[in-house]
Amino acid sequence: MTKAQQRPLVQEFRLLATPVVLFLLVFLGFPAIVNLIYSVSDVSFETLRQPELSGFKNFVAVWSDSAFWQASWFSFRFGLLTAVLECGLGLFLAIFLSPLIERRSWLMAILMLPLMVAPALVGLMYRLVLHEFVGPVPYYLWTYFGASLSFLGPGSSFWTLVVVETLQWTPFALLLFYMAYQAIPSEIAEASAMDGAKSHHRLWYIELPLMLPTIVVALLIRFIDGFRVFDNVYVLTGSGPGGSTASLSIYIYEAFFKQGAIGKAVAASVILFVVSFAVLYGLNFIASRRKGAIR
Amino acid sequence: MTLATMKRGALLVASIASLLASPALAEVTVLGWPGGPEEVALRAAADAYNAKSDVADKDKVELLFFNRDGFWDKLQADLAAGSKAFDLNLLATYSIGRYAPFMEPVELSDEAKVVYGDSVLSTMQYEGKQYGVPTDLSLHFMYFRKDLVDALMKDDTAKARYAEISEKHLGKKLEPKAPDEWTWDDYAATALYFTQAVNPDSPTRYGTVLQLKNLLFNIMIWQSVPRAYGANWMDDSGKITVNSEAYRKGLEIYKLLYDNGATPRDSLSYEFAEANAAFASGQVAAMLQWNAAAGDLTSKEKSPAVAEVTDTVAPPAGPEGRFTHIHGLGFGLNKNAENKEGAALFLKWLSSKEAALIYARNNGAPALTPEVVAEVADARPDLVKLGEFAGKYGYVMNGGTSAKALSVYELQAKEFTGYWSGQQSIDDALANTEKGMAELLK
Numbered sequence: 001m002t003k004a005q006q007r008p009l010v011q012e013f014r015l016l017a018t019p020v021v022l023f024l025l026v027f028l029g030f031p032a033i034v035n036l037i038y039s040v041s042d043v044s045f046e047t048l049r050q051p052e053l054s055g056f057k058n059f060v061a062v063w064s065d066s067a068f069w070q071a072s073w074f075s076f077r078f079g080l081l082t083a084v085l086e087c088g089l090g091l092f093l094a095i096f097l098s099p100l101i102e103r104r105s106w107l108m109a110i111l112m113l114p115l116m117v118a119p120a121l122v123g124l125m126y127r128l129v130l131h132e133f134v135g136p137v138p139y140y141l142w143t144y145f146g147a148s149l150s151f152l153g154p155g156s157s158f159w160t161l162v163v164v165e166t167l168q169w170t171p172f173a174l175l176l177f178y179m180a181y182q183a184i185p186s187e188i189a190e191a192s193a194m195d196g197a198k199s200h201h202r203l204w205y206i207e208l209p210l211m212l213p214t215i216v217v218a219l220l221i222r223f224i225d226g227f228r229v230f231d232n233v234y235v236l237t238g239s240g241p242g243g244s245t246a247s248l249s250i251y252i253y254e255a256f257f258k259q260g261a262i263g264k265a266v267a268a269s270v271i272l273f274v275v276s277f278a279v280l281y282g283l284n285f286i287a288s289r290r291k292g293a294i295r
Numbered sequence: 296m297t298l299a300t301m302k303r304g305a306l307l308v309a310s311i312a313s314l315l316a317s318p319a320l321a322e323v324t325v326l327g328w329p330g331g332p333e334e335v336a337l338r339a340a341a342d343a344y345n346a347k348s349d350v351a352d353k354d355k356v357e358l359l360f361f362n363r364d365g366f367w368d369k370l371q372a373d374l375a376a377g378s379k380a381f382d383l384n385l386l387a388t389y390s391i392g393r394y395a396p397f398m399e400p401v402e403l404s405d406e407a408k409v410v411y412g413d414s415v416l417s418t419m420q421y422e423g424k425q426y427g428v429p430t431d432l433s434l435h436f437m438y439f440r441k442d443l444v445d446a447l448m449k450d451d452t453a454k455a456r457y458a459e460i461s462e463k464h465l466g467k468k469l470e471p472k473a474p475d476e477w478t479w480d481d482y483a484a485t486a487l488y489f490t491q492a493v494n495p496d497s498p499t500r501y502g503t504v505l506q507l508k509n510l511l512f513n514i515m516i517w518q519s520v521p522r523a524y525g526a527n528w529m530d531d532s533g534k535i536t537v538n539s540e541a542y543r544k545g546l547e548i549y550k551l552l553y554d555n556g557a558t559p560r561d562s563l564s565y566e567f568a569e570a571n572a573a574f575a576s577g578q579v580a581a582m583l584q585w586n587a588a589a590g591d592l593t594s595k596e597k598s599p600a601v602a603e604v605t606d607t608v609a610p611p612a613g614p615e616g617r618f619t620h621i622h623g624l625g626f627g628l629n630k631n632a633e634n635k636e637g638a639a640l641f642l643k644w645l646s647s648k649e650a651a652l653i654y655a656r657n658n659g660a661p662a663l664t665p666e667v668v669a670e671v672a673d674a675r676p677d678l679v680k681l682g683e684f685a686g687k688y689g690y691v692m693n694g695g696t697s698a699k700a701l702s703v704y705e706l707q708a709k710e711f712t713g714y715w716s717g718q719q720s721i722d723d724a725l726a727n728t729e730k731g732m733a734e735l736l737k
Contacts (some may be wrong), residue, residue: 045374067709131561150559152561154718198676236564240509240712241712242713243714259702
């Protein structure tokens with residue numbers, strides 16, 4: 001195609017892209033610029049429209065705040081653990097239940113139910129379920145064992161939160177893995193069977209490698225979701241005794257609204273954005289190199 | 296398009312715009328506290344006001360509610376953004392300083408002093424100016440099981456066991472007393488005695504239930520303990536005084552109870568609702584709780600296991616006396632109100648005796664003077680106790696209405712729950728709190 005032929009097409013693309021670009025500039029660009037300004041300003045609710053530039057004071061305050069590092073560690077641990085547990089369990093269920101779901105597809109709808117509940121409601125639900133005096137779980141533990149675990153005590157609240165998150169989001173991983181498992185051509189399985197491969201060999205050497213891209217994507221999505229967790233944790237334990245269950249999202253929310261430290265909260269969110277961008281860029285870079293190597 | 300068509304179009308647009316805009320200009324919009332007795336009371340007061348013949352149509356009151364969760368944060372954002380969506384908004388003692396820059400002082404009716412008294416009116420004052428009408432007052436009652444306490448006081452064997460437990464855990468032999476005579480040590484000894492982990496013969500699983508969630512309202516409940524030992528946020532010169540023996544004693548009493556299992560292990564995630572559920576189960580002997588719980592805990596329908604055996608007194612005493620934290624909820628004037636005149640008229644009426652009695656008869660919790668509360672005492676006996684305790688034992692910490700008061704409570708909640716859960720020492724908790732408060736209140 002000559003340049004003269006391309007010109008009308010380029011103009012058409014520009015015209016079609018303009019609304020999207022304008023939308024992004026207004027709804028993402030503007031808040032991003034305001035955030036950057038606030039992160040290097042002395043600003044409060046009274047001075048939202050007249051922030052005073054204060055250099056990198058807010059970044060220093062965040063960097064030297066032990067609560068920020070505590071929240072970062074919580075988010076990292078929580079994100080990693082829940083991602084691994086959800087994907088491990090989801091993968092197992094997808095393969096194990098696959099023959100059953102193939103014959104009874106309505107089972108998938110039931111398995112997906114936890115995804116339909118808002119995370120804040122899940123938190124609220126478990127506040128009731130685990131309450132020593134009204135919850136069914138402690139009730140049966142007291143009835144049959146004469147004692148109950150302290151589900152939300154200082155030593156166990158982290159693990160309770162991990163279990164609650166895993167129970168809600170494993171169906172998401174299950175859905176992805178089931179689709180990926182179903183997409184494996186049946187001829188491959190038949191051919192390997194003809195060659196005498198046992199089922200666990202088929203799983204390990206054929207099916208899992210074919211599902212690997214889906215597994216990586218699921219791990220990444222679930223890690224990001226777990227890392228930025230807010231709703232169910234906030235409803236269930238708040239930021240926890242001494243801030244022990246404060247995720248980075250909770251840290252930013254509390255700095256902004258509870259302490260009125262707007263500059264500090266925004267500086268923390270900018271740090272989070274930069275780190276997330278670097279990690280995603282790095283992963284993308286590694287993925288594209290691997291792709292190149294395979295070619 | 297002809298000029299006439301354009302004119303007709305413009306006229307139509309202007310008419311629609313004026314139709315949409317006029318209701319907002321004509322009414323007084325009040326942003327209230329949703330989903331509780333305060334909403335019921337406010338609705339009744341608004342209906343009574345709107346029914347008055349001398350209230351012009353443009354000054355009729357319309358109510359607006361949004362969710363309780365994050366209410367104060369959303370209000371903060373709305374006020375800071377110069378919202379005109381409401382003319383009057385809810386206000387609390389601990390947040391007056393935070394919202395005062397976006398509000399205007401108000402003028403109350405001539406009857407206000409007679410109806411509420413100076414101390415209650417002061418819960419809505421900031422820097423000497425009145426910012427609101429104190430419609431509801433919150434303070435704390437010591438809820439206790441009178442059947443259990445009566446039985447303890449009649450039984451010599453139980454008394455001996457009580458003395459043994461108090462000596463072991465508190466270092467002194469104590470005798471059971473009537474709750475109205477309790478010191479904080481008596482409360483602790485009673486709580487330990489009624490704990491099965493300490494006393495396997497206890498009829499209840501726990502002696503008390505503490506609300507230890509990292510939440511500012513839980514610190515308001517707890518701080519009456521150190522206050523009874525002379526604690527305050529700061530002295531008259533503005534020096535922060537939390538790193539003191541009084542605060543240490545208050546923290547240690549709660550730690551002692553938590554560590555000995557006198558309160559559920561999950562108490563570190565408990566707030567108002569969880570504590571009420573624990574007490575209502577019949578497995579708890581005594582609890583320090585907001586007065587707002589009295590209705591539910593003494594209702595046979597809502598708390599059948601304990602309603603008939605639950606009684607209330609003011610919180611226990613310490614060497615410096617007996618204290619209960621008080622704070623008021625009320626209504627103040629938005630600086631950006633569109634109908635300021637109408638809003639001022641409603642506020643003036645709301646602070647009158649007529650309005651206070653309507654509010655009281657419809658589930659509200661105004662702290663009224665003895666002369667006024669006598670008129671509703673038959674229907675609302677709990678208000679008599681509320682007014683009495685507020686007058687005798689009510690206090691607000693120095694700095695408790697400042698712009699950063701909420702942040703101070705948040706800081707204390709984080710540091711003190713860190714100590715109670717064993718994540719940091721008492722020295723660190725107090726030092727961190729002192730440092731943080733000095734920064735916030737400078």
